[in-house]
Amino acid sequence: MNQAILLVEDNEHDVFLMRRALKQAEIQNPVYVVSDGEQAIEYLAGNGEYKQRNLYPFPALVFLDLKLPFKDGHEVLAWIRQEAELDELVVVVLSSSDEPSDIAQAYKLGANSYLVKPPSLGQLRDLAKSFKWYWLKYNQFAECEAKGVK
Amino acid sequence: MNVSELTQVENRDSWLAAIVESSDDAIITKDLNGIITSWNQGAQRIFGYSAEEVIGKPVAILIPPDRQNEEPGILARLRNGQRIDHYETVRQRKDGTLLDISLTVSPLRNAEGKVVGASKIARDISVRKQAQRALRESEERFRAVVDNIPQMAWTSTQSGDVTWYNRRWYEYTGTTFEQMKGRGWIAIHHPEHLERVVAKFDESLQTGRVWEDTFPIRGKDGKYRWFLSRAVPIRDSAGKIQLWFGTNTDVTEQREAREALARSHDDLEKRVTERTASLTEAIAQMEEFSYSVSHDLRAPVRAMQGYAQATLEDYGDILHDQGREYLNHIVRSAERMDRLVRDLLTYSRLARSELELQPVSLDRLVRDIVSHYPEMQQPKAEIITRGTLHSVIAHEPSLTQALSNLLSNAVKFVAPGVKPEVELYSEQQGARLRLWVHDNGIGIKPEYRGRLFGLFERIHNGKYYEGTGIGLAIVRKSVERMGGRVGMESNGKGSKFWIELPSAQTDS
Numbered sequence: 150m151n152q153a154i155l156l157v158e159d160n161e162h163d164v165f166l167m168r169r170a171l172k173q174a175e176i177q178n179p180v181y182v183v184s185d186g187e188q189a190i191e192y193l194a195g196n197g198e199y200k201q202r203n204l205y206p207f208p209a210l211v212f213l214d215l216k217l218p219f220k221d222g223h224e225v226l227a228w229i230r231q232e233a234e235l236d237e238l239v240v241v242v243l244s245s246s247d248e249p250s251d252i253a254q255a256y257k258l259g260a261n262s263y264l265v266k267p268p269s270l271g272q273l274r275d276l277a278k279s280f281k282w283y284w285l286k287y288n289q290f291a292e293c294e295a296k297g298v299k
Numbered sequence: 300m301n302v303s304e305l306t307q308v309e310n311r312d313s314w315l316a317a318i319v320e321s322s323d324d325a326i327i328t329k330d331l332n333g334i335i336t337s338w339n340q341g342a343q344r345i346f347g348y349s350a351e352e353v354i355g356k357p358v359a360i361l362i363p364p365d366r367q368n369e370e371p372g373i374l375a376r377l378r379n380g381q382r383i384d385h386y387e388t389v390r391q392r393k394d395g396t397l398l399d400i401s402l403t404v405s406p407l408r409n410a411e412g413k414v415v416g417a418s419k420i421a422r423d424i425s426v427r428k429q430a431q432r433a434l435r436e437s438e439e440r441f442r443a444v445v446d447n448i449p450q451m452a453w454t455s456t457q458s459g460d461v462t463w464y465n466r467r468w469y470e471y472t473g474t475t476f477e478q479m480k481g482r483g484w485i486a487i488h489h490p491e492h493l494e495r496v497v498a499k500f501d502e503s504l505q506t507g508r509v510w511e512d513t514f515p516i517r518g519k520d521g522k523y524r525w526f527l528s529r530a531v532p533i534r535d536s537a538g539k540i541q542l543w544f545g546t547n548t549d550v551t552e553q554r555e556a557r558e559a560l561a562r563s564h565d566d567l568e569k570r571v572t573e574r575t576a577s578l579t580e581a582i583a584q585m586e587e588f589s590y591s592v593s594h595d596l597r598a599p600v601r602a603m604q605g606y607a608q609a610t611l612e613d614y615g616d617i618l619h620d621q622g623r624e625y626l627n628h629i630v631r632s633a634e635r636m637d638r639l640v641r642d643l644l645t646y647s648r649l650a651r652s653e654l655e656l657q658p659v660s661l662d663r664l665v666r667d668i669v670s671h672y673p674e675m676q677q678p679k680a681e682i683i684t685r686g687t688l689h690s691v692i693a694h695e696p697s698l699t700q701a702l703s704n705l706l707s708n709a710v711k712f713v714a715p716g717v718k719p720e721v722e723l724y725s726e727q728q729g730a731r732l733r734l735w736v737h738d739n740g741i742g743i744k745p746e747y748r749g750r751l752f753g754l755f756e757r758i759h760n761g762k763y764y765e766g767t768g769i770g771l772a773i774v775r776k777s778v779e780r781m782g783g784r785v786g787m788e789s790n791g792k793g794s795k796f797w798i799e800l801p802s803a804q805t806d807s
Binding site for chain 2: 160162163165166169215216244245246247248249266268269270271273
């Protein structure tokens with residue numbers, strides 16, 4: 150079963166490039182996109198329209214941008230890690246920033262990985278491929294969805 | 300009168316004569332004309348004449364020329380039967396020297412009670428007079444000195460009544476001794492300080508301890524100046540206080556200087572606080588700016604690159620060669636732009652971050668760096684180290700950045716077709732260690748070396764050698780932030796760059 154990927158990204162161009170790179174890396178998992186921090190929390194909590202998990206499946210993996218409208222990536226990450234049921238959700242920060250303070254804070258808040266957005270499409274594709282190799286092919290995801298997040 | 304009575308009289312006469320002869324004082328008799336009639340041993344000792352020399356001579360030979368007029372007066376009083384007691388005057392010795400004497404002259408009467416002459420007792424008092432003169436002179440010298448010191452000075456009795464002020468006191472206060480004697484000085488003290496001053500002064504008078512105080516005294520211009528005042532008790536040989544000697548030293552300027560200093564110190568403190576605040580604000584703004592550059596400035600560049608690349612991939616086959624060429628320019632420019640932004644961020648981060656310094660092994664660091672960059676490894680390039688490189692005190696991430704930049708320059712700037720060969724070695728320079736990076740590259744012309752470590756300085760043609768012009772600026776900034784120095788030499792056969800940092804060797 151192909152588990153969902155949630156992409157939290159407000160820049161539509163980055164969304165386009167990411168989708169394209171995932172597709173070129175032949176990652177089949179369905180990609181759902183939310184464009185701000187509040188929506189990300191609503192989605193993961195299953196509030197409002199996101200209750201309909203047939204339309205908005207609970208993801209096995211989240212790509213999280215840091216600079217987001219309303220709540221930023223660090224806040225979303227902090228929220229995720231204090232929700233007992235989301236303990237084992239894999240969160241990969243995907244940011245333009247390579248500021249040491251951003252990286253350190255993301256790991257401190259419980260990010261599983263921190264990737265700097267590469268400057269070229271070719272490098273993004275390489276990143277998606279190696280990502281597939283590690284996270285999607287061999288990593289055994291915990292069954293977050295089965296526990297049912299309220 | 301019988302024989303035994305006569306013998307008694309003779310005995311008494313010789314007895315008295317013995318007393319006269321043995322006296323230390325000069326005992327002389329003279330008649331009413333002033334002619335000397337007897338002269339004892341004491342007289343010979345004091346005046347230098349023998350009895351034979353002076354008996355029958357006028358007594359005036361003992362009187363110095365300027366006192367010759369004394370004798371008629373003395374003789375006149377004697378004739379009237381009057382006595383002269385302890386008359387202090389000056390007489391002359393045989394050798395002409397003068398001496399101070401105390402003179403007692405008594406009339407001598409005959410059996411009828413008529414005055415027929417005089418007995419004169421002269422006591423040498425030159426030693427006592429000398430002592431008195433010496434005392435007066437020493438007191439005059441003291442006054443002369445104390446009148447000319449820049450301080451005000453005074454003496455007071457043991458109960459604090461002032462008996463004398465020096466000249467400076469009158470010059471400054473414009474007062475007279477009549478106004479100031481006793482406790483007259485109270486009049487020119489500042490009312491706010493007077494009570495304290497008097498209380499402390501009285502306490503010293505009571506205890507006999509040195510008095511010291513600082514207070515304002517009013518000058519003749521009506522203005523107050525500050526004086527540091529001190530008085531010490533002068534005691535006699537028995538330890539009893541005879542008098543107090545006091546001084547008042549003008550310390551107005553010192554006080555003003557001290558106050559000015561305190562004020563300027565406060566000012567400085569305030570300015571430092573203000574500057575620190577504005578600096579802190581500037582740093583905060585800088586950080587905000589960098590954050591924004593990091594996150595926002597790179598997104599459009601990424602989009603430009605991505606869409607151009609996507610266009611090439613998806614529509615490359617329906618474009619002409621020139622169209623594809625244009626898109627390639629966009630892709631490469633966007634990549635270069637991203638590298639520039641990243642290097643700038645690195646540079647600004649170096650300038651503002653706190654660097655924690657600790658020992659770093661250069662040998663390990665070089666191995667780590669080379670293992671990260673394929674272009675520094677065989678067969679593309681050869682990086683060798685000569686001997687042990689040792690350790691330095693540094694911030695490892697910053698040093699990694701600096702050394703990576705130097706090494707990638709070393710393997711980049713070679714003539715076409717030449718395999719880069721880089722040699723690393725270190726030398727101890729006192730407490731510092733200098734790491735040399737010697738390459739076989741194209742070298743750098745001497746005229747460009749001054750610009751080498753500046754920001755955005757490019758001294759090679761971008762057509763042949765890629766670069767942002769920030770790499771060496773980053774090297775310098777990071778090394779300087781770690782308390783070190785950088786430099787380079789070029790002798791036509793490649794370049795020799797060096798980094799100098801505090802050595803981690805304890806035995807150096």
